[in-house]
Amino acid sequence: MDFCKTVERLYAALPLRPFRDWLIRIHMDRCPRCQERLLSREEARSLLVRPGQTGDGAALWRRISEEAGRLVPAPKAKGSGGRLAWQWAAASAMAAVIALTGFWLLRQTGGPGFDARAITPADRxxxxxxxxxxxxxxxxxxxxxxxxxxxxxxxxxx
Amino acid sequence: MDEREIIEGCLGGKAASNRAMVETYGTLVLSVALNVIGNRQDAEDVCQETFLQVFRRLDRYDRERSFKTWLLTIAYRRSLDMLRKKRRFAEFSVRARFEPAVLGRPGDIDPADPAPLPSKLLEALSPRERTALCLWANEGYTAKDISEVLACSASTARVYLFNARRKIKALLENDHGLLQNG
Structure with missing residues (x-):
């Protein structure tokens, strides 16, 4: 009894997950008194929604089918070499475009003739x-x- | 149709397999989303997004792992995204000082909708704790299984589950005490 209280105090005092896990494993999971203070599986089920209570899958399919019909089938896994090369090429091209755009913007806005008021916001x-x-x-x-x-x-x- | 046939069919883009997938696992995904979010409409949206993501990314599924756990991982992440989205909008509406015309709150449902909702007591738990409790109670998951869904260590999952069970038990006992005391 006293040992349970000591363990509970230690659990509350040290909010370190590995330590708490250790306390749970060495004592709380095995002690009948500590188990009485925990929600049982049956009690938890009575508070939760169970899969059988949510209706049938056919109704869900009616909702999902329209969107699913528009999907392109997931491609089968291909050799990763070609795909990786394309990804690198695309990433490099994108980086180059961003760098050039940044350079151009820097030149436009940093120049002596730049007037921020000349940029008009969208009207609507x-x-x-x-x-x-x-x-x-x-x-x-x-x-x-x-x-x-x-x-x-x-x-x-x- | 068994699980392997369903997965192969979905990878081949067969509508019948997609349907079998939703009919087999739809109620499971919906129940998890409903228990995590607590709102029927949002849970249905999460369910739809989960299956669309599964159909799109099924080629990334590792056959060595449990399909159910992979599916529930996606459902859990989508549920968290939904909760974050709702929280951001709630914060924004407070900052902008306006009351949106329609702002879903947990537990708001069409009175005509007979579908059950999880107990309000679960609102005392964090989304991770609710997920851990739901997977443990409904699916019989162990701390290790739960940790795969929550993307954390088994120790952390065990602590989430323990805290969830302890908090709700304490709330139930308090309610019972209040009822007895009048």
Missing amino acids: FEIAYVKVGGAPAQTFVYQPQGTDTVFVWAQKTP
């Missing part, structure tokens, strides 16, 4: 159409006064 922010999960979505657009920042939140139509 527009969203033509937003879909979430394959269906038209509710869209909220929020622009704090006096700023050029626009926040967009899209969510499923209830």
Whole structure:
């Protein structure tokens, strides 16, 4: 009894996972008194949603099938050599484009004739159409006064 | 259709295999998402995203590992993404000082929807603790199995599970005591 309390105090006092794991393994997992203070599997099941309670898989398939139909089949694993070379080539090209763009921007903005006021912000922010999960979505657009920042939140139509 | 046939069929892009995959594992994925998120609509979205990701990335599945565990790992990560997204939007709405017209909260469901939700007591747990508890209770997973899904060590998974079991038991006992005391 006293030993259990000592172990509990040690558990609470030292929030180190390996140490706590050690306490659990050497005492709490084996001690009937400590086990009584833990939720049993049956009690946990009564609080959780179980797979059998969520309906049938066919209903889920009806929901997923439309999107799944648009997918291209996952490619079979190929020799990794060719793919790796392509990845390197693409990454190098991208790095070169970024470096050139950065250099060009630096020259444009760093020059003596640069005037930040000459850059005009977009007059109007527009969203033509937003879909979430394959269906038209509710869209909220929020622009704090006096700023050029626009926040967009899209969510499923209830 | 057994698991191997389903996987081969999905890799070949067969719709019948995709369907078999969803029909076989759909309720499992949905139950995990529902227990982690606590909201039916979001859990269904997570379920859909999980299977779409599985169909896209099935070629990366390591046949040496358990398919169910791989699938549940994706479902768990998607559920965490959903929770982060909801938290970010909630923080944003507070900062921007506006009340969104529709902001899902855990437990909000259509009253006509008969599908059950996990107990509100589980809200006292972190998403990792909820996942550990759910996998242990519903799937019979050990700390090592849980650690594969949570991407942590078995020791850490054991501590998550222990904390979850202890917290909920304490809450249940408090509730019981309150009921008895009137």
